[in-house]
Amino acid sequence: MAKAWLGRLESAAVSEWTLASDLYAGRSFRRIRDVANGLGCRFFVVSAGLGLLDGATAIPSYDLTLSPTGPGALRQRLTHAPLPSEWWASLDGSPFASSLKNLCAGRARVLIALTQPYAEMVGESLANLPEIDRNRLRILGYGLKPYLSPALRQQLIRYDDRLNEIIPGTRLDGASRALAHFAKLVATCPLANPEADQSLVDTALSAVQLPVPASRKRVSDAVLAIHVDRFIRLGLSATNALKRLRSEAQIACEEGRFRRLYEEALG
Missing domain, CATH: 1.10.10 (Arc Repressor Mutant, subunit A)
Incomplete structure (x- = not known):
């Protein structure tokens, strides 16, 4: 299945390509893209169909997902449910994918907003990075701990419902909201250890009071x-x-x- 999929990517018509930063147009993608542009940082997309994408890469539109249902559901084409990490490893052969190792090498912080399914998909690859590169990662999202290797758990930056008072939203876009807030906190701070970065977040949240829950x-x-x-x-x-x-x-x-x-x- 992976070989067939990669073959289709190789033969995709160039006339139908568009920039990754334009193709992924959901609220969370737009928020992170705008934060990256505002800070002069590179913007990447974790794509279940094409691999790790630089926002400036021209790509074809596609329909493939790890979700269990829908016309583009990978699992409906297989006799077994693949581990998401297995599929992600196969996307190393994507003609559009960037190298995760090259992305991290020599940089300061690399901020990653993930939902639970995507944490399950890319977690193993992140955990297998050299320690010097793993130490640059800051992973943001809700309920990710069970989906990540112990080697990555110290890289998790924790937020709670007080974030809703700073950047309103829902759990669905919680990872992107956390990344947007955290990026501005550390924008002018030299690379520090995760504990120091978490302390910045805790200090910012300590000034926020949650409203009394409404009786609904x-x-x-x-x-x-x-x-x-x-x-x-x-x-x-x-x-x-x-x-x-x-x-x-x-x-x-x-x-x-x-x-x-x-x-x-x-x-």
Whole structure:
């Protein structure tokens, strides 16, 4: 499967290529790209289809994912569920991929925002870097510890819900928000050990007080569906709709449940 996929990448039509920094246009990607540009840093993308991408690399659009469902789901084409790290290793042969080792060599901090599936995919490669390069890594994201080797856990920079008061958002974009905040904290600081960097974060968070939690009511899926239909008619994204549900309707709803209902309503 990997050989067939890499063959397709080799034959991708040049006329359909676009810059990686433009192709990945989600909120989290845009936020990190803008932070990198503002600080004069290079911007890279961890791509499950193409490998580690320099934002300035021209690439083809594609549809391949490690998610279990969807038309581009890799697992539906295999007789077994591959380890995400196995697939990532195969992408070393991608004609568009950059070398992780070269990315880290000789730099100060390398900031990496990850969700749990992507931490599972790239964690082994990060752990196998030479110690001098691993020491440059600062990994940001929620609930990543179980998905990373013990060799990387000291590189984790911890944030909590006080980040929401500094840069509002949801758990879904928590890694990018943490990276954006951390990057500005250390932008003018020489490379230090992870404990010193964590201390900067702890000091910044200590000045923030969490608001008293609002008392929100729980409702059935049928009631939620009425609100979802209204939000869709207003043209709201699922993220903004959930904010409105909580702040205006004072209804409690877990993010995963709300997104499921939103996707079902969209058809």
